[in-house]
Amino acid sequence: MALPIQSTAFSDSLVILGAAGLVIPAFARFRVNPVIGFILVGLLVGPFGLGSLVDRAPWLYHVTITDTHSIEPFAEMGIVLLLFSIGLELSFKRLWSMRRAVFGLGAAELIGSALLIGVALHLIGQGWTGSVGMGLALALSSTALVLPMAGMVSPVGRTAFAMLLFEDLALVPIVFALGALAPNAADAGWDGILRTLWQGGLPIAVMLVLGRLLLPRLFGQAARTKSPELFLAASLLVVILSSIATTAAGLSPIVGALLAGLLIAETDYHTEVEVITAPFKGLALGVFLITVGMGLDLKVIAQNWQSLLTAVVGVVLAKAIVTAGLLRLSGASPGVSAETGLLMSSPSETTLIVLATAAQAQLILPSTAAFWQIVTAIGLTITPLLALAGRDIARRVELNRTGEEEEDASVEERTVIVGLGRVGRLVAQVLDAHSRPYIAIDADIDTLRHARKRGYKVMFGDITRPGMIERLGLEAASALVLTMDDRVQLVRTTAQVRALHPDLTIVARARDPNHAAELYRAGASDAVPETLESSLQLSEAVLVDLGVPMGPVIASIHEKRAELRAKIMQMANITHEPPIRRRTLRDAGK
Numbered sequence: 255m256a257l258p259i260q261s262t263a264f265s266d267s268l269v270i271l272g273a274a275g276l277v278i279p280a281f282a283r284f285r286v287n288p289v290i291g292f293i294l295v296g297l298l299v300g301p302f303g304l305g306s307l308v309d310r311a312p313w314l315y316h317v318t319i320t321d322t323h324s325i326e327p328f329a330e331m332g333i334v335l336l337l338f339s340i341g342l343e344l345s346f347k348r349l350w351s352m353r354r355a356v357f358g359l360g361a362a363e364l365i366g367s368a369l370l371i372g373v374a375l376h377l378i379g380q381g382w383t384g385s386v387g388m389g390l391a392l393a394l395s396s397t398a399l400v401l402p403m404a405g406m407v408s409p410v411g412r413t414a415f416a417m418l419l420f421e422d423l424a425l426v427p428i429v430f431a432l433g434a435l436a437p438n439a440a441d442a443g444w445d446g447i448l449r450t451l452w453q454g455g456l457p458i459a460v461m462l463v464l465g466r467l468l469l470p471r472l473f474g475q476a477a478r479t480k481s482p483e484l485f486l487a488a489s490l491l492v493v494i495l496s497s498i499a500t501t502a503a504g505l506s507p508i509v510g511a512l513l514a515g516l517l518i519a520e521t522d523y524h525t526e527v528e529v530i531t532a533p534f535k536g537l538a539l540g541v542f543l544i545t546v547g548m549g550l551d552l553k554v555i556a557q558n559w560q561s562l563l564t565a566v567v568g569v570v571l572a573k574a575i576v577t578a579g580l581l582r583l584s585g586a587s588p589g590v591s592a593e594t595g596l597l598m599s600s601p602s603e604t605t606l607i608v609l610a611t612a613a614q615a616q617l618i619l620p621s622t623a624a625f626w627q628i629v630t631a632i633g634l635t636i637t638p639l640l641a642l643a644g645r646d647i648a649r650r651v652e653l654n655r656t657g658e659e660e661e662d663a664s665v666e667e668r669t670v671i672v673g674l675g676r677v678g679r680l681v682a683q684v685l686d687a688h689s690r691p692y693i694a695i696d697a698d699i700d701t702l703r704h705a706r707k708r709g710y711k712v713m714f715g716d717i718t719r720p721g722m723i724e725r726l727g728l729e730a731a732s733a734l735v736l737t738m739d740d741r742v743q744l745v746r747t748t749a750q751v752r753a754l755h756p757d758l759t760i761v762a763r764a765r766d767p768n769h770a771a772e773l774y775r776a777g778a779s780d781a782v783p784e785t786l787e788s789s790l791q792l793s794e795a796v797l798v799d800l801g802v803p804m805g806p807v808i809a810s811i812h813e814k815r816a817e818l819r820a821k822i823m824q825m826a827n828i829t830h831e832p833p834i835r836r837r838t839l840r841d842a843g844k
Contacts, residue, residue, distance in 0.1 A: 266319045269299055270541055292540045293635045296547020303548075319548065333398060333542060333603065334511040335534055337422065338493050341515015342528045349516065352416050359413070359584060360420025363598070366576040367393035371569060380618075387432050387612030388626060392569050394421050394602040398539055399637045404597060408700045409590045410648075413581065414598055422508055425604055432611050457503045458513065461496060465517035473523040482530060489527045490534075492518065542603065549631045558625075565629045570640065574599040587703070589648035596644035600633035649714060667730050668692050672717050672747070673737040674705050677763055681735055682710055695726070717747055723754065733759040741765055745776045752777025767822050774826035786818055 280291065296319075297303050305318040349356075372389025376382055397418045404411035469492065476488045492514050500510035518524050555562060578595030582588065606627055613623035668691035671678050678694055685692045695715030696702055705712045715722055717738070728734060734751060736744055748762055761780045764770035770781035790811055797807045 265316060269317060269319055270544060271537075290635065290638055292543035293547035293550075293631075296544035297550050297552070298547075300544075300548030300550075302551040302553070319544070330507075330542075333539075334493065334497055334507055335531065335539075337397070337508040338511040338515045339528060339531065341512045341517075342519050342524050352412075352419075355413070355416035356420050356423075359580060360417040361424075362580050363417045363577050364390075364393050364421055364424060366580065367573045370572045370576055374568065374572065380622075384612065384618040384622070387608065387615070387617045388622075390428050390432075391605045391608035391612065392601050392626070392630075393573065394425075394604050394608065395573070395598040396600060396602040396634060396637060397422060398542065398603055399600075399634065400597055402539075403638065403641045409586070410594050410597065410700070413586065413590065413594050417577070417598060421602070421604070422512065425508070425607070428608060429611050432608070432615050432617060457499045458509075461499060461510075461513055462517070465514075466520070469517055470521050470523075473518070473521055473527070477523060477526075485523075485526060486530050489518075489531050543634075546603070546631050546634050549627060550635075551628070554628065555632075561625075562629060562632065565626070566632050566636075569601060569629065569633065570596075570599040589651045589703070592651055593644035593648035596640045596647065597637075599640055600637045601630040603634065605630045667732050669733045669735060670695070670726055670728065670731045671735045671737065672696075672715075673739075674701055674710060674712055675737065675739070678735070678737040679705070679710065681737065690732075718743060723747070723750055728755050728758055731758065733761060736760065736762040738763075741769055744769075745772050748773055748776040748778050767818075767825065770822045771826035774823055781822070783822070786815075790815060 299305060299318045301319075303318070304314050308314050308318060368386075368389040370389075371392050372385040375388055376385040380388070395414075395418060400414050400418060401411070404414050472488055472492075473485070476485045493511055496510035496514035497507035498510070500513070501507045518527050574595040576595075577598045578591040581591035581594055586594075609618075609623045609626055609630070612618050613620050669685055671681055671692055671694040674682070674694045674696040678696070682692055682694055692711060694705070694710060694712040695717070696705070696712060697714070697716040697718075702712055702714055715726070717723065726734075728751065736747060738744055738747075744762055744764075748760055751758065751760060759779045760777065761782070762773045762778045764773055764781040764783040766785045767783050770783045773781035793814070794807055794811050797810070798804065
């Protein structure tokens with residue numbers, strides 16, 4: 255007996271929400287990118303996984319997705335919200351400053367990759383119009399996956415974003431160009447492109463004017479109500495109306511979403527909008543990735559694994575070579591070029607749209623489109639692995655370029671600083687001011703490169719990697735300073751170091767008193783809670799501004815710090831002064 259459509263859609267929605275609720279925390283716990291989790295869930299519960307067994311085991315209906323088309327609108331909404339969030343992080347001023355990278359480097363990357371892939375396809379027997387269509391399709395990279403992994407702050411993230419932004423803007427002209435190449439299109443297709451660009455420009459101009467006038471007032475009224483629900487409703491209304499306007503004009507809805515984000519970024523409410531829409535973006539993006547996983551048929555992959563492997567490797571290599579080569583020619587460092595090249599090397603979710611358009615225009619056979627759709631799904635699945643490989647290659651390239659290996663930190667007796675963020679840099683500056691030798695280690699290659707340019711003594715090192723603690727030469731170090739952000743890793747590293755070096759002074763950054771107590775129990779000589787130190791500094795500033803002499807102020811602050819430290823140690827069930835601290839204070843007085 256067939257189930258009603260409404261019941262099927264409701265069941266699929268429950269499976270999707272349940273998958274999101276399980277995948278995100280489970281994979282975060284094991285530090286695995288949730289992208290892989292969502293794709294695997296789609297593969298497992300989709301029509302080629304457990305969904306194919308529903309006829310033999312009807313109970314599987316409740317834990318599988320039987321109607322793939324019912325969740326496609328949610329996946330499209332995820333891409334729209336992603337582009338909206340990207341727009342929120344931009345501004346028109348920043349976008350204008352990136353124009354050379356977007357329309358120069360971005361255009362060169364897309365055209366170069368499409369040309370190389372298209373020529374290769376033509377040489378193996380594909381018609382030239384089909385080669386053009388598939389070359390353009392496979393040259394696109396995934397905005398939905400690349401930006402969340404690369405961010406928009408690092409050199410890799412900024413470079414990738416410029417190229418991805420051009421690809422998103424070029425999507426509509428590509429689709430219309432393929433329509434113009436159709437055998438039955440004649441010259442009407444090119445007229446359609448010009449008409450679409452003219453009709454699309456008018457609503458965009460109107461949106462720019464109305465957005466600057468109306469959006470501050472709209473969100474101002476929503477802010478006065480102090481209602482998060484109303485703020486969310488206003489945000490979604492702007493996104494939806496902008497997407498509808500550009501769709502009606504013949505452009506992609508993602509153009510409207512990006513424009514809405516840019517307009518809101520110019521207001522005083524962009525941070526609140528970004529925070530309040532983030533959960534919906536993550537959930538909708540997860541739905542999209544589930545649909546990608548549902549398109550993977552393991553039987554077809556097993557039957558054609560050699561040709562699929564060749565296709566995936568060929569596309570990845572072609573795009574990585576073109577992207578890395580263009581970045582090197584533009585002056586980027588070898589490490590950034592290599593990492594960006596691999597990160598951008600897999601196909602995109604929009605590749606599926608362009609392939610479908612090429613098949614519909616009769617430029618390629620449906621069987622050819624289906625083959626490359628599987629290649630695209632596999633490429634999306636391995637994107638996180640390519641990102642990891644890119645980081646590792648970038649690290650090795652940069653280390654070889656600077657002529658420095660992962661040196662042993664035991665060259666002399668010095669302080670070892672783990673983590674060279676804002677806290678680590680300040681510690682290094684103070685040690686340098688007092689002519690105290692130090693060496694810092696950090697696992698972020700961009701931080702490493704910038705720190706070396708500014709004169710910091712730093713080497714690459716990942717404290718979480720097995721064997722790294724032993725290689726730091728802590729037996730000859732004067733002290734170890736732990737400044738990482740990871741609360742759990744701080745406690746774990748402190749315990750590991752204390753077990754190996756019972757007499758070493760360990761000073762650790764703590765988030766709050768409870769975290770400081772954990773660090774003391776793990777063996778820290780000193781744990782400095784950020785919340786308490788900021789309160790003490792505020793108190794000192796207030797007393798000085800009120801006219802209290804500096805001597806009594808400093809004495810009272812020190813007394814209060816000692817009192818708070820005693821309470822924290824009591825929380826940690828430590829009833830005596832750590833011997834390492836006592837020795838350090840006594841030696842300092844000699």
